[in-house]
Amino acid sequence: MKVITRSLLLGALLAASLSAGFAQTYPNKPIKLIVPTAPGGVSDVVARILGQKLSVAMGQQFVIENKAGAGSTIGTDFVAKAAPDGYTLLMVSTTHVISPWIYTNLPYDTIKDFTAISKLIDSASVLVVNPKKMPARNVKEFIALAKAAPDTIHYASSGNGSTQHVVGGLFVSLTGAKLVHVPYKGSAASMNDLVAGIVESSFVAVANALPQLSQGRLKALAVTTAKRIPQLPDVPTMQEAGVPGYEASSWLAMLAPAGTPKDIVNKLNAEILKVMNTPEMKKTLYDAGVEPASSTPEAMSDYMVKEMALWGKVVKEVGVKIE
Numbered sequence: 001m002k003v004i005t006r007s008l009l010l011g012a013l014l015a016a017s018l019s020a021g022f023a024q025t026y027p028n029k030p031i032k033l034i035v036p037t038a039p040g041g042v043s044d045v046v047a048r049i050l051g052q053k054l055s056v057a058m059g060q061q062f063v064i065e066n067k068a069g070a071g072s073t074i075g076t077d078f079v080a081k082a083a084p085d086g087y088t089l090l091m092v093s094t095t096h097v098i099s100p101w102i103y104t105n106l107p108y109d110t111i112k113d114f115t116a117i118s119k120l121i122d123s124a125s126v127l128v129v130n131p132k133k134m135p136a137r138n139v140k141e142f143i144a145l146a147k148a149a150p151d152t153i154h155y156a157s158s159g160n161g162s163t164q165h166v167v168g169g170l171f172v173s174l175t176g177a178k179l180v181h182v183p184y185k186g187s188a189a190s191m192n193d194l195v196a197g198i199v200e201s202s203f204v205a206v207a208n209a210l211p212q213l214s215q216g217r218l219k220a221l222a223v224t225t226a227k228r229i230p231q232l233p234d235v236p237t238m239q240e241a242g243v244p245g246y247e248a249s250s251w252l253a254m255l256a257p258a259g260t261p262k263d264i265v266n267k268l269n270a271e272i273l274k275v276m277n278t279p280e281m282k283k284t285l286y287d288a289g290v291e292p293a294s295s296t297p298e299a300m301s302d303y304m305v306k307e308m309a310l311w312g313k314v315v316k317e318v319g320v321k322i323e
Contacts, residue, residue, distance in 0.1 A: 026086055026263075026264050026267060027058055027059070027060040027086065027087070028060070029060060029087065030060055030061040030062070030063050030087075031054075031058075031060055031061070031062050031063065031086070031087050031088075031089060032062075032063050032065055032087060032088050032089070033047055033051055033062050033063065033064050033065070033089045033090075033091060033254075034065055034066075034067055034075045034076075034078060034079050034088065034089065034090050034091065035047045035064060035065065035066050035067070035068075035075065035091045036066075036067055036068060036069075036072035036073070036074065036075025036076050036078075036090070036091070036092070037066065037068050037072055037075075037093075037158065037186060037187070038066060038068040038158075038185060038186025038187070038188060038189070039066050039186070039188065040186060040187055040188030040191075040208075041158060041186060041187035041188065041205070041208065042093070042123060042187070042205045042207045042208060042250075042252065042290065043091050043092075043093050043252055044064070044066060045207060045288060046091070046120060046121060046252055046285070046288075046290065047064050047091045048064055049281075049284060049285070049288070050062075050120065050272070050275065050276075051063075051064050053275045053281060054271060054272070054275060057271050057274065057275055058271055068185065068186060069185075070103075071095060071099055071102065071103065071159055071160055071161030071162060072092070072093070072095045072096065072099065072159075072161075072162075073099055073103060073106060073107075073108075075090070076090060076092065076096065076099075076108065077106075077107045077108050079114075079255070079256075079257055080107075080108035080113040080114065080257060080258075081108075081257075082257050083257070084115070084256065084257040084258060084259035084260040084261075085260070085261075085264075086256060086260055086261070086264040086265075086268065088256075088257065089117070089254055089255065089256050089268075090114070090254065090255045090256070091120075091252060091253075091254060092252065092253050092254075092255055093163060093250055093251065093252050093253075094163045094250040094251055094307065094311065095161065095162050095163050096110060096253075096255075096304070097110060097304055097307045097308040097311050098161060098162075098163065098166055098311045098315060099161055100308065100312075101311065101312045101315040101316070101320075102160075102161040102315060102320060103161065110304075110308065111301075111304060111305060111308070112258060113257070113258050114255040114256065114257065114258055115255060115256045115257065115258055115259070115260045115265055115297070115301075116253065116255055116297045116298075116300035116301040116304065117253070117254040117255060117256055117265055117268050117269050117272065117297055117300070118253065118254055118268075118269050118272045118273065118276075118294050118295050118296070118297065118300055119251060119252075119253045119293050119294060119295040119299070119300045119303065120251070120252040120253055120254060120272070120276070120292070120293065120294065121251060121252045121285060121290040121291060121292055121293055122249055122250075122251050122290070122291045122293045123205050123206060123207060123249065123250050123251065123252070123289070123290045123291070124205075124206050124223045124224055124225040124229050124249055124250075124289075125163070125164070125167050125203045125204060125205055125206065125223070125224040125248065125249070125250065126203070126204055126206055126209050126220050126221075126222065126223045126224065126232065126235065127139065127142075127171070127201065127202075127203055127220070127221045127222050127223075127224070127238075128194070128201065128202055128203075128204050128209050128212070128213070128218040128219060128220050128221065129142065129200055129201045129218065129219050129221060130194055130195065130197045130199075130200055130201070130217075130218060130219075131216075131218070131219045132197055133197040133200045134153070134200045134201060134219075136221070137219075138221055138222075138241060139221050139222050139236075139238065139241035139242055139243060140241070140242050142177070142201070142221055143175050143176075143177045143242075146175075146177035146178055146179055147176065147177060147178065150178035151178050151179075151180055152180075153177075153178075153179050153180065153200050153201060154179065154180045154181075154182045154199040154200055154201065155168045155179045155180070155181060155182065155199065155200075155201045155202050155203065156182050156183075156184055156190035156191075156193060156194050156199040156201070156202040157181060157182070157183050157184065157190060157202065157203070158183075158184060158185075158186050158187040158189075158190055159183050159184060159185060159186070160183045161320070162183070163250045164187075164190075164202065164203050164204070164205075165181060165183065165320060166248075166311065166314060166315060166318065166320055167203045167224055167248045167250075168181060168202075168203045169181070169318035169319070169320045170246065170248055170314055170317075170318050171203065171238075171243070171246065172318070173317060173318045173319070174243055174244075174245060174246055175243055179201070182199050187204075187205070187208055190202060191204070191208055191212070194218065195212060195217050195218065203224065204218075205250065205289070205290075206223070206229065206231055206232065206289035206290070207288045207289035207290050208289075209289070210231060210232075210288075210289045213232070220232055220235045221235075221241065222235060222236050222237060222238045222240070222241040222243075223235050223236070223237055223238070224237075224238055224246070224247065224248040224249065225237060225247065225248075225249050226239070226247045228240075230286075231286070231289050248314075251293065251307075252290075253300055253304070254268070254272065256268075265297050266297070269296065269297055272294055273294045276292045276294040277292070277294065
């Protein structure tokens with residue numbers, strides 16, 4: 001028994017020593033940051049801003065690679081099966097905890113197959129319409145038009161099972177407005193058709209909406225958060241606009257494959273916190289329409305579990321299904 005105990009102790013000490021050794025030399029080659037969505041969306045924009053800063057801070061290039069498809073699950077699965085050595089990381093959004101409730105045969109476990117590194121940002125969404133195609137001046141008029149002509153008004157999303165899909169579904173569920181969901185392959189594609197007037201509306205991340213709103217190509221009807229946001233101070237919340245009980249926000253976080261050495265996770269977390277808390281980074285993210293929200297690995301892990309339960313309830317209530 002003493003021999004076994006001694007062996008286990010030696011094994012634990014060796015593992016700790018190796019982990020510390022990895023952290024001391026980490027990183028010694030470029031780090032791949034997988035974005036499981038198409039270029040142009042909030043995840044992609046934040047990944048490139050953060051990756052550039054971390055490349056300087058850590059002395060190795062952060063290579064951003066988009067692996068889009070199947071509601072972010074293709075890129076996510078790639079990272080789940082990658083070596084847990086800190087050289088393949090994942091940028092996830094709220095979609096990460098929505099997917100398990102929509103896709104019945106995910107090839108990975110949303111929680112167990114990943115190690116949380118840090119939360120990165122919080123982001124509001126905004127209901128926007130194309131003013132040339134949609135005459136509604138506010139949410140009440142938008143709902144009235146949708147009810148008067150059921151299934152004739154469309155809302156675009158970045159894909160089936162995306163946060164946009166579910167946020168729009170929640171609106172339909174709470175208001176009874178009969179909108180038609182139109183999924184695209186990424187935020188950029190959906191935004192192009194929205195601006196072109198091919199679809200009339202969308203629930204867009206503020207970061208993506210701001211440039212189009214400033215040029216008058218889109219009109220904002222309401223933000224999805226409980227409070228108004230500083231980037232759009234004159235735009236009411238959904239609750240102010242007449243949809244009681246409506247509240248939805250999204251977030252981004254960085255994850256690593258399960259089993260990544262704790263010292264490496266802590267090193268990444270420390271560098272992210274330094275970068276995210278600089279005045280320059282805060283202003284850059286604010287100007288992009290998002291709010292920095294870094295965290296400890298443990299806090300992000302607990303947060304994902306809570307968010308998964310919350311969004312599971314929303315998905316069931318809304319009845320979101322993959323078309």
